[in-house]
Amino acid sequence: MGSNYIGKDFLKLPTPCFVIDEAKFDANCLNMIRNVRELETASGKDIKFRPHVKTHKTIEGLAKQLGHGLVAVNETEDAIVFSTIKEAEGILDYQEESGNVLVRDICYSLPACIPEILERLDRLSTRASNLRVFVDNIEHLNSLLKFGPTSSGKKWSYFIKIDMGTHRAGLMNGTKELEELLSRASAPEISEVAELYGFYAHAGHSYSVTNISEAHDLLVEEILAVNEAAKHYSSINPQADVSSFVLSVGATPTSGSLKLADQASLIEIIKNSLVGRLEIHCGNCCMYDLQQLSTGCVQDYEIAGFVLGSIVSVYRSRGEVLTNTGVLSLTRETSRFPGHGIVVDPGEILNNEHYEKKWFVEKVSQEHGKLKRLDENSKFSAPELGSKIAILPQHACIVAGCFNYYFVIDSKGIVTDVWRPIRGW
Ligand SMILES: Cc1ncc(COP(=O)(O)O)c(C=O)c1O
Known part of the structure; x- marks a missing residue:
């Protein structure tokens, strides 16, 4: 399951799904090993x-x-x-x-x-x-x-x-x-x-x-x-x-x-x-995730895993947007960042530069996620129905735990692999 998406652009993935940017994951793993080995060398x-x-x-x-x-x-x-x-x-x-x-x-x-x-x-x-x-x-x-x-x-x-x-x-x-x-x-x-x-x-x-x-x-x-x-x-x-x-x-x-x-x-x-x-x-x-970003120890673009969701409805009079990313794909974890996830344009998520953040997931119920603008005074520009969003999770370990498999993408956004977590107890 999921392997039929290998070779496809991640924007074609069925949502909600959990996506791992392999280059970022690799860099995070390598940095940690290097830091330990440098301490070893320095301390003898x-x-x-x-x-x-x-x-x-x-x-x-x-x-x-x-x-x-x-x-x-x-x-x-x-x-x-x-x-x-x-x-x-x-x-x-x-x-x-x-x-x-x-x-x-x-x-x-x-x-x-x-x-x-x-x-x-x-x-x-x-x-x-x-x-x-x-x-x-x-x-x-x-x-x-x-x-x-x-x-x-x-x-x-x-x-x-x-x-x-x-x-x-x-x-x-x-x-x-x-x-x-x-x-x-x-x-x-x-x-x-x-x-x-x-x-x-x-x-x-x-x-x-x-x-x-x-x-x-x-x-x-x-x-x-x-x-x-x-x-x-x-x-x-x-x-x-x-x-x-x-x-x-x-x-x-x-x-x-x-x-x-x-x-x-x-x-x-x-x-x-x-x-x-x-x-x-x-x-x-x-x-990494928003809880780590909250510590001031990492950068937003180092977060290697995100939830891909879809815009399913828009409520102009309330300035709100509905997504298919509810509590069963984002959990109710929190941090200093508001809500249950910060929305990033999928076009930006593969960059190694700070992301522009306009929306957050204010509320979640089982399968509904409600987006609000981070700056309520900003102009409400409604996203297109059916468009995709990347959501930085509050707590990656628990959010990843919601999914049966993760799509792994390369730096061009092409799905290269599907990882299956060992779930259960
Ligand atoms: C006993 C124990 N060791 C190590 C870790 C890893 O912690 P972290 O994910 O903050 O690196 C955890 C995480 O909960 C833990 O429970």
Whole structure:
């Protein structure tokens, strides 16, 4: 399905649909890898990179995030984070069927070591070279203990999830719960079935920064938070080899701040204060969206994915326009930008220059999207019925999740591929 559009101009696509500008997606993936590798060179320390696949959930997108086709073959990455077990199963199915092994280290990003989920994770552990899980509750460790080692014969390998203020998941430094979890993690019976791999922080609240230097401050906070947790653990368990711990940090704004020219203070911390090995993780940075644009860290023309919609009616007296892009294709996500998406002329969307923005999607119901002018005082010039619009999504990961497939276009707007996300749970 969808493949019959390969070779056609994207303006001929049936709407609503999700379109990925491959050149922009590639540039975003490459920039992120380069930023990490530059930090590695500048600090003289090994730095790992672990992209999150949740934004697109596709093999094609994941290969690009790891650098395939973008950097030399011997410089590609092989570790990922995944958000659903289905994603990991789909990736492993692909690898086993094709023999093309892209990923050797997979990490489940939901702290969910409960019996029902451990069964499925255990099956993954027999198929993946390395599986990491998240722990943020003593009961998770107790569940691992009860389950015993994985069926692959290996111990469970886990990150302790550190909350650094987002309060979505994880435990904060300085709390009694973290103290208790770290003590339990050091119990000999736990170490018989599970091995602490490192500490993981994701500053989700970095989505509310307004400039790149604020994002950079939060990156430093993420790094200091996982470092502090690792030091705390080694004070409880002095035999632990703290230098082997992976200190994994990042969200798209914080990881993206690595493009700032001045990384001197960060380099100083990496060189002189880190007790473990730094790892950078991020997901949305392959695509970007209005929420990222709101942070002031990216440009509108870097957004690689958009929803193509059609104008279906016009209400001159109300100064409103109806589209076929409702909540099931745009979601109700918001940001500092108004409404549920900003409209760009499809003739401009392939450019690498700032877009002219005249309309936004003010309201959505199931299949209806209502456009209003961003500047209500501007002249109402009604778009033609049947004409196409490109809508920059508020949150690309969730909007892409609405679609069964994505059309991939080249820099001339010709459909070159169709990517199928691994949907479901
Ligand atoms: C645990 C975890 N790690 C990494 C990420 C990637 O974050 P971002 O998409 O901001 O790069 C997410 C996203 O929600 C996450 O939940």
